[in-house]
Amino acid sequence: MSPLEAGGYYLSLGWNIIPVVPHTKRALVHWKQFQEEFVTLELLREWHKTYPNANIAIITGQISDLVVIDVDGEMGQETLKKYPLPQGPRVKTRKGEHSYFVHPGIRVRNLVRVLPGIDIRGDGGMAVAPPSIYSHGVYRWIEKPGGKLPSLPQWCIEAITPKIRPPLIHIPKGTDYAEGVLRNEIQKLATTQEGCRNDQLNRAAFVLGTLVRDNKLSEFVVTAALQSAARACGLEENETKGTIESGLEAGKRQ
Numbered sequence: 001m002s003p004l005e006a007g008g009y010y011l012s013l014g015w016n017i018i019p020v021v022p023h024t025k026r027a028l029v030h031w032k033q034f035q036e037e038f039v040t041l042e043l044l045r046e047w048h049k050t051y052p053n054a055n056i057a058i059i060t061g062q063i064s065d066l067v068v069i070d071v072d073g074e075m076g077q078e079t080l081k082k083y084p085l086p087q088g089p090r091v092k093t094r095k096g097e098h099s100y101f102v103h104p105g106i107r108v109r110n111l112v113r114v115l116p117g118i119d120i121r122g123d124g125g126m127a128v129a130p131p132s133i134y135s136h137g138v139y140r141w142i143e144k145p146g147g148k149l150p151s152l153p154q155w156c157i158e159a160i161t162p163k164i165r166p167p168l169i170h171i172p173k174g175t176d177y178a179e180g181v182l183r184n185e186i187q188k189l190a191t192t193q194e195g196c197r198n199d200q201l202n203r204a205a206f207v208l209g210t211l212v213r214d215n216k217l218s219e220f221v222v223t224a225a226l227q228s229a230a231r232a233c234g235l236e237e238n239e240t241k242g243t244i245e246s247g248l249e250a251g252k253r254q
Contacts (some may be wrong), residue, residue: 003054004044004051004054004056010056013145017034017039017058017059018056019051020056020057022053022055025126027057031059055128056132060122060127061103061125064103065103066100067120067152069099069118070098070119070127072096075117076118077117084153085099086150088149089146091127091142094134098121102148102150103122104157106160107122108123114160115159120159161193186226188204189204189229197233198243201244202246202247204226205222205251206247208251210254211251212252213252219248
């Protein structure tokens with residue numbers, strides 16, 4: 001079986017694929033679109049006719065609900081003694097192994113040397129798959145896929161979670177209590193995970209609105225601080241203005 005002929009099997013597992021140049025990791029097609037839409041069997045047959053000697057790669061990330069941890073050589077194996085991986089599908093590669101995991105549902109960046117000898121292939125990434133050929137051998141399954149994929153280990157989740165630094169915001173001196181509350185709400189917002197940030201922004205605006213009502217904080221200072229923190233954690237200004245205003249008004253009425 002040629003590598004591309006294995007493509008139908010990977011598609012049946014829900015894993016998207018692309019052809020790659022033999023003995024390399026370079027795509028033979030423009031593959032950005034296949035990070036969002038699935039390859040059809042008809043297109044796979046066309047690729048096989050056009051590139052009969054091509055290797056095959058599995059597109060990682062949300063499209064395939066898949067993350068691959070690339071363990072590179074002896075250094076990677078030494079790292080696994082301290083940071084072990086749960087049992088699951090594994091591929092023998094040219095210099096090490098690929099381990100397959102279910103996508104955690106948050107954006108997973110492609111990271112190189114996240115730990116010594118350890119790379120992560122996530123959204124926008126790919127992993128060359130069996131039975132692709134390299135210069136002195138063949139990619140092969142050590143443990144074949146079967147059933148539910150394991151979840152990423154906690155150390156990997158921590159590695160892929162962006163470390164957001166709280167924004168530097170000038171807060172005029174007032175009461176120690178009010179300053180502490182403001183700083184605490186800004187800190188919580190800046191470190192909130194994607195998907196929950198607008199809700200946290202609303203809660204912060206409400207809490208700070210009660211201090212504006214009691215003349216403990218300036219509404220101008222609070223609004224500016226919330227806007228800056230919202231931008232720092234990735235929220236768009238057009239979606240935060242209304243949230244801040246409504247949260248502050250609700251707090252002032254409380």
